[in-house]
Amino acid sequence: MIELSGLTKRYGERVAVNNLTFTVRPGIVTGFLGPNGAGKSTTMRMILGLDRPSAGDVRIDGRHYAQLHDPLRQIGALLDAKAMHGGRTAYNHLLCLAQSNGIPASRVTEVLDTVGLTPVARKRAKGFSLGMGQRLGIAGALLGDPRILMFDEPVNGLDPEGIHWIRNLMKSLAHQGRTVFVSSHLMSEMALTAEHLVVIGQGRLMADTSMADFIRENSRSYVTMRSPERERLLDVLHAAGIAVADGPDGAVEVDGVAAPELGELAARERLVLHELSPRQASLEEAFMQLTAESVEYHAHDGDPGAVRGGPAPGGGATSGGEGQWGAGWGGPEQRRRKG
Amino acid sequence: MAVTQVVRSEWTKIRSVQSTVWTLGLAAVVTIGLGALISALSKSEYENLSPRDQLTFDPTFISFAGLSLGQLAMVVFGVLVVSNEYSTGMIRMSLAAVPQRGTFFFSKVAVATVLALLVSLVTTFATFFLGQALLGNLSASIGDPGVLRAVIGAALYMTLMAVFSMGVAAMLRSPMLSLGILVPFFFLVSSILGAVSATEKIGRFLPDQAGSKIMQVVAPLNDDTPYGPWGGLGIMALWVIASLALGYALLRHRDA
């Protein structure tokens, strides 16, 4: 278990991580999502005691990192796959890490085998491809057979086979009851692996929710309709008891009624339609909108509603966001739903 | 966190990187080779020396002439051992494995120092005996007063040069920056300060000049150096302690 409370990091004027409070629980994969520069890596460095927090606290199973006895046996991390001496062989790289934590050399051979690097164990790391380096980094994380694992963008630069491998690895580690914390800036990637989701933007917590809730609330399908007789279309829909929302450029968006039904309704009313298209708000869109909010909040701390002329509550606030981002969740492009 | 574990780990780190090991080999080869060359030249030039210079002819010191260049390889070794961690990004893995930064840093320094000392001892004894053999009838004997001290002292000098560089590299982190400061400093600035009479008195408190006093067996005429051989080495050791202390203080407080 990793517990962050009020964790904050400032670099001069810049607040890289802003008052983060959340808990990473065992037995599931927790995705740590945020766009470039959101503060994911900085947060992970603070968890490992590498960077000193400007404020707040982070604990690993109740203790500070520096208090851990043989820390690699408690928490293993992949921060940067290139963070190793290229002149050292894969075996020696892992061996020196193992020795520092009293891990037997036989374990080095074991993890090399787990990540499939046994054939190149005695080769120097500088000749390794990106994927091989990533695997060596993961071997380093697994070395101490830790209860907690942390991976910073592990799929970066991997081929589909490698990505598949990492996904399964993370799932099986979580399945064994371990705590798995993995960062990414791809929502689609997280949707496939993570059970829980922590989203940050500009260093702030945007969401802390289960993946299932996030999907339920953010992958709504709807139908966009356009008609030269917009007012009549609205009347017709209203008469049929169908709820509508304003779309962009005078479009009308309908939730919960399938496109064929709407088309037949329009035909019965002899209503000309210029568009009738079923749509699905992608998770990626939802994520981008969520984090785009943080930029707004950053620039206009205070009342975001005033900035964009009317808040859009209820657009799909995920649980646990504690209202700090939920209030503005909707965004300028988001459909404002009328009852 | 058991210190023995960390020491073992640091030993694996040093021995598993060829470039670091090579610099030590280079230090030995350069020191011995150049020392032999200059010893041979000194023998043939002895006849042309003034009586004054003949009087203060120091065969032990002459056989260590190669150290002027060999010490730079020791500097490179010291810098690489520490700054490799930073230039490769390995420092984050290392500190995640050993969060006690003092244990990490001083284990690394201790392992590198012991290795440097062993290589230095072999080097200075080899360069002494080879140099004396080439000096023939001008040579000193290891049993002569002060000679054994000078040979062991030369090894300590080489080692301390490396350790001083480790502290500087811990402060500056970048290998290029560290070498860019240390090499010109020891190769140029120190000798220029020592050569100009106005700055000579300051120059001899610099680590290399103070430390090299221990290699002298025959003092120059009118020698007014305010410290003896061990005093000089002591001054150098103070520099080394200051460099390590500052390097550690920065490592302790900085984000990795």
Ligand SMILES: Nc1ncnc2c1ncn2[C@@H]1O[C@H](COP(=O)(O)OP(=O)(O)OP(=O)(O)O)[C@@H](O)[C@H]1O
């Ligand atoms: N050592 C540092 N000094 C100054 N600013 C820093 C430092 N490290 C990070 N930052 C800044 O802090 C912010 C967060 O960076 P961080 O690397 O944690 O983001 P990230 O979420 O990991 O991004 P990415 O997806 O690109 O890896 C960035 O704006 C970055 O420029």
Ligand SMILES: [Mg+2]
């Ligand atoms: Mg990052």
